[in-house]
Amino acid sequence: MNLIEIYIHEVTRRLPEKNREDIALELQSTIEDMLPDDYSEKDVKVALEKLGNPATLASGYGDRPMHLIGPRYFDIYVTLLKMILPIAAVISLISMIAQYFVGYQGEEALINVVLDIIGFGVWKIIEVGIQVFFWLTIVFAILERTDKRKDEQPLTASLQKWTPDDLKNIAYVPKKKAISKFEVFGSLMWTAIWATLYFYANHLVGVYRDSGNGLEFVTSALNQEVLMEYWPVVVIVIVFEIALSLYKLIKGQWTKRIAISNTILQLIGTVVFIVIVVNSNLLNQGFIAYMTDLFTITGNEFKTWIISGGIFFFMISAAISVFDGFRKANIR
DSSP, X not given: OOHHHHHHHHHHTTSOHHHHHHHHHHHHHHHHHHSOTTOOHHHHHHHHHHHOOHHHHHHHHHTOOSSSSOHHHHHHHHHHHHHHHHHHHHHHHHHHHHHHHHTOOSOSOHHHHHXXXXXXXXXXXXXXXXXXXXXXXXXXXXXXXXXXXXXXXXXXXXXXXXXXXXXXGOOOXXXXXXXXXXXXXXXXXXXXXXXXXXXXXXXXXXXXXXXXXXXXEEEESBOHHHHHTTHHHHHHHHHHHHHHHHHHHHHOBOOHHHHHHHHHHHHHHHHHHHHHHTOTTSBOHHHHHHHHHHHTOOHHHHHHHHHHHHHHHHHHHHHHHHHHHHHHHTOO
16 A cells, blocks of 8 residues: 555544545545646655644544543633532532541540541542542533534633623632632631531540540530530521532622621621520530639639630631621722
């Protein structure tokens, strides 16, 4: 076989069998038109070089992309990947922590519990990340190959072709006003941590001492039965926090609406915290006795110190969050 025949074969073998003969004849005619009457092997190489790589030419004839996700869908693909990954990671982490503590009976040392959660948590995040990446990639790869339109212009988030009018919908976001995905991830993570501590306080929050073989749980600081009396309003706060975090992720910047929502959340959270903390039965008597002996103070003094200190720091934290939210929302 000469170079022309080999080239045509390399193109047509990559095509559906029903189209090979017609394309081979068309390609043979095209190559002959590119050659002089008395052509040499050098002329053939020049002509074939102009036609390019057989695989690329076959891709054009076959009307199928050589890439997994092309420029038409790539920007949407990356945007969704960045949005879904942190949400899926946090949700999986929360579910993993909840499942872990459902069967926890308090026999293990705290350090072992923390190490187990970190180890399983990291693996869970990696596993979920791989799953999200795989399935999202599959979806967009299918879209890439089933889209019959020839226009290769990248699509916008609304799955439409870009036009200059789209610039009117893009607002400049100052760096200090932007809400990063790391900030949203941190908010969701903090919600998962304090919710876990609340619903499993009798296993996690308390006094520990070194037993020689690791940390030993001495006594719980909080009365779990008292905490569970308030679980409906605590769940509402958790749902509100998660919803606000997801809304931040969608908007991508601080707005007056987000600042007001954050203020409402902080007010509700502060009220709920104060109502729970001032309950006279919240602190375990064993914990109070242990701490009063340690600091040589009375039980009432210790309770007053804990309650007033907790309320003070919580209110300061809430005030800073509210102020910072409105400050960022007003940045131009």
